[in-house]
Amino acid sequence: MGAVDVSLPLPVNTATIADYIRDSIAVKQKILEDQALQAAIVRVVEVCLDAFRNGNKILLGGNGGSAADAQHVAAEFVSRFEFDRPGLPAIALTVDTSALTAIGNDYGYELLFSRQLEALARPGDVFIGITTSGNSRNILKGFEACDRLGVIKVALCGAGGKVHELADHVLAAPSTHTPRIQESHLLIEHMICALIEEQLFASEYKKAKS
Numbered sequence: 001m002g003a004v005d006v007s008l009p010l011p012v013n014t015a016t017i018a019d020y021i022r023d024s025i026a027v028k029q030k031i032l033e034d035q036a037l038q039a040a041i042v043r044v045v046e047v048c049l050d051a052f053r054n055g056n057k058i059l060l061g062g063n064g065g066s067a068a069d070a071q072h073v074a075a076e077f078v079s080r081f082e083f084d085r086p087g088l089p090a091i092a093l094t095v096d097t098s099a100l101t102a103i104g105n106d107y108g109y110e111l112l113f114s115r116q117l118e119a120l121a122r123p124g125d126v127f128i129g130i131t132t133s134g135n136s137r138n139i140l141k142g143f144e145a146c147d148r149l150g151v152i153k154v155a156l157c158g159a160g161g162k163v164h165e166l167a168d169h170v171l172a173a174p175s176t177h178t179p180r181i182q183e184s185h186l187l188i189e190h191m192i193c194a195l196i197e198e199q200l201f202a203s204e205y206k207k208a209k210s
């Protein structure tokens with residue numbers, strides 16, 4: 001067998017790469033200029049701080065790339081974000097393959113998050129549902145369950161979708177394009193983690209920043 005040809009069949013289109021970067025920056029620029037969205041981010045931080053201070057927890061759910069986000073954020077709370085400090089209670093409802101396959105198989109994929117919320121959530125907890133379309137049925141059903149359970153509903157979404165009407169707090173990336181929305185979600189998620197860490201652990205924060 002001859003050497004493997006690892007070159008791409010077509011020349012790499014650097015114009016396309018530049019367009020991707022520009023599009024991503026454009027959505028983030030809109031977030032930079034969107035005072036209402038920034039105020040909503042602060043309100044979500046306050047809601048999460050209240051939950052942690054009252055002994056409650058944060059639960060997160062999402063599909064595909066947003067499932068990865070749910071795990072990413074939960075790990076940042078439970079382990080650490082920017083500096084060492086005690087762990088904070090957060091659970092990604094996307095990680096237990098036995099629960100996910102049992103619920104999907106026995107009750108249906110739509111009930112993936114609502115069933116786990118019914119089992120794990122307590123009044124005063126916060127559910128962050130991450131969905132770029134804003135219409136994923138399992139997230140919508142999750143929010144319906146929150147109403148029955150006294151759980152605060154935060155939607156991390158894009159410009160459209162039914163979650164806008166269902167959630168208590170809507171953090172909408174100003175785009176309808178899934179990858180661009182996901183890139184902005186990561187920015188918003190990291191801002192929320194940073195602000196919560198700073199508020200809860202002010203002296204450790206100051207030490208880490210000095």
Ligand SMILES: O=C(CO)[C@@H](O)[C@H](O)[C@H](O)[C@H](O)COP(=O)(O)O
Nearest residue numbers: 063064065066131132133134136179
């Ligand atoms: O990561 C991506 C696309 O960038 C995909 O895996 C994407 O997350 C999946 O198609 C999801 O099922 C989309 O769900 P949603 O964001 O509309 O709730």
Ligand SMILES: [Zn+2]
Nearest residue numbers: 064065179182
């Ligand atoms: Zn993706």
